[in-house]
Amino acid sequence: MTAATTTPFAVRTKETLDMLASTGQMKVLQTLDSPMDALVTMIDDDGSKHDRICMCSNNYLGLANHPDVVNAGIEALKQYGAGTASVRFICGTFTPHHTLEQTIAQYMGTEASYTFVSCWNATEALFPTCCEAGDIIISDELNHACIIDSMRLTPVIKKGVKKAVYKHSNMDSCREVLERAKNDPDITGQIWLITDGVFSMEGDIANLPELRKLCDEYGAYLCVDDSHGHGVMGKTGRGTHEHYNMINENGKSQIDVFTGTLGKALGGGAGGFIAGSKDLIDLIIQRGRPTLFSNALPVTVAASANTAIRTLMNEPQRVEHLRKVTQYCREQIKAKTKFEVLESPTAICPIIVGETATAIAMSKKLLDHGIFVIGFGYPVVPEGEARLRIQMSAAHTKEHVDQLVEALRQL
Numbered sequence: 001m002t003a004a005t006t007t008p009f010a011v012r013t014k015e016t017l018d019m020l021a022s023t024g025q026m027k028v029l030q031t032l033d034s035p036m037d038a039l040v041t042m043i044d045d046d047g048s049k050h051d052r053i054c055m056c057s058n059n060y061l062g063l064a065n066h067p068d069v070v071n072a073g074i075e076a077l078k079q080y081g082a083g084t085a086s087v088r089f090i091c092g093t094f095t096p097h098h099t100l101e102q103t104i105a106q107y108m109g110t111e112a113s114y115t116f117v118s119c120w121n122a123t124e125a126l127f128p129t130c131c132e133a134g135d136i137i138i139s140d141e142l143n144h145a146c147i148i149d150s151m152r153l154t155p156v157i158k159k160g161v162k163k164a165v166y167k168h169s170n171m172d173s174c175r176e177v178l179e180r181a182k183n184d185p186d187i188t189g190q191i192w193l194i195t196d197g198v199f200s201m202e203g204d205i206a207n208l209p210e211l212r213k214l215c216d217e218y219g220a221y222l223c224v225d226d227s228h229g230h231g232v233m234g235k236t237g238r239g240t241h242e243h244y245n246m247i248n249e250n251g252k253s254q255i256d257v258f259t260g261t262l263g264k265a266l267g268g269g270a271g272g273f274i275a276g277s278k279d280l281i282d283l284i285i286q287r288g289r290p291t292l293f294s295n296a297l298p299v300t301v302a303a304s305a306n307t308a309i310r311t312l313m314n315e316p317q318r319v320e321h322l323r324k325v326t327q328y329c330r331e332q333i334k335a336k337t338k339f340e341v342l343e344s345p346t347a348i349c350p351i352i353v354g355e356t357a358t359a360i361a362m363s364k365k366l367l368d369h370g371i372f373v374i375g376f377g378y379p380v381v382p383e384g385e386a387r388l389r390i391q392m393s394a395a396h397t398k399e400h401v402d403q404l405v406e407a408l409r410q411l
């Protein structure tokens with residue numbers, strides 16, 4: 001074999017890594033030595049330990065280290081062991097998976113749901129399984145990477161599936177794309193429209209009522225990936241559809257299909273789901289490649305996630321506190337610092353700083369002031385729009401916000 005340092009892969013990889021290092025764009029993976037909570041213990045490069053306020057987690061409800069959530073996982077591990085060492089259609093499903101999937105369906109307002117090891121996996125199951133030749137998938141241009149990749153994958157698995165993109169949250173552009181689809185002789189099947197509920201880089205939300213109307217007009221299914229909306233949006237944290245009052249009196253959602261993660265507000269461990277009609281879920285079970293050829297969500301995580309959602313349902317005051325502390329954070333940043341924070345009804349408070357290197361340097365400085373916030377740059381966001389993304393949690397208090405504001409003032 002060629003010497004490892006002269007293979008095409010080795011040469012180009014070294015070039016990429018050198019470029020990232022020399023331009024200050026290299027991401028550092030921080031080391032945590034405590035559970036995720038308002039305060040985390042971090043171990044720095046020099047081995048020193050620091051307690052810092054964590055404001056970059058999606059732990060929106062502060063449930064990642066909730067004693068009930070932790071205990072549910074421990075009990076499930078004791079009762080069921082690590083797993084079935086198999087996929088579900090061969091060795092079956094543990095009771096906690098059934099329980100969790102019923103809880104998710106009830107919480108989302110759908111007939112059924114099915115869980116996966118991640119939302120990424122769930123999204124990769126959705127379109128390649130449900131679409132057939134003659135279908136089209138229509139996407140907001142700023143949708144999450146897992147949606148983009150699932151759309152790329154679908155025509156590879158199912159020839160004859162088309163895809164199209166509309167301008168971000170632009171309903172005129174969306175209508176144009178739907179109109180084109182309607183007049184396309186190749187599109188003889190189902191139109192699928194997919195949007196993030198909450199767009200995580202800006203913290204803006206999809207116009208679900210208008211999208212619902214458009215989908216009804218064109219006979220399209222409306223799919224929403226509400227990974228950043230579940231637990232956050234709406235009075236009781238059911239998501240962006242609740243924010244818009246799109247849950248009927250009988251508890252049924254006006255959204256046709258949801259994808260979502262259990263790795264953010266809803267427990268924070270890992271896991272994802274598809275929620276929708278019973279037939280759609282049955283098709284996923286029968287035909288979905290990530291369900292047929294890949295293991296289930298670990299049972300410990302299933303039990304923890306179920307307890308997290310139940311805790312949210314029983315304690316809507318967590319959502320209320322999250323909303324209040326987020327509002328306080330925005331007000332204080334605007335009133336007391338020179339930074340501009342993007343407006344949003346979500347718990348995401350991005351501060352745009354420009355260059356990727358600036359964002360990374362600022363987040364490094366904030367660490368010295370006891371604040372853990374990450375700078376996002378290219379390619380996660382467009383060039384020149386790098387940002388610090390502050391994310392609030394129900395675990396935060398006003399005092400935590402005050403410390404953030406003081407640190408921002410000292411930058």
Ligand SMILES: *Cc1c(COP(=O)(O)O)cnc(C)c1O
Pocket residue numbers: 117118119120121144146196200225226227228260261262263270271272
């Ligand atoms: C975080 C996120 C995902 C990925 O979730 P995982 O469960 O970690 O795979 C998918 N979609 C959106 C919109 C997200 O924000």
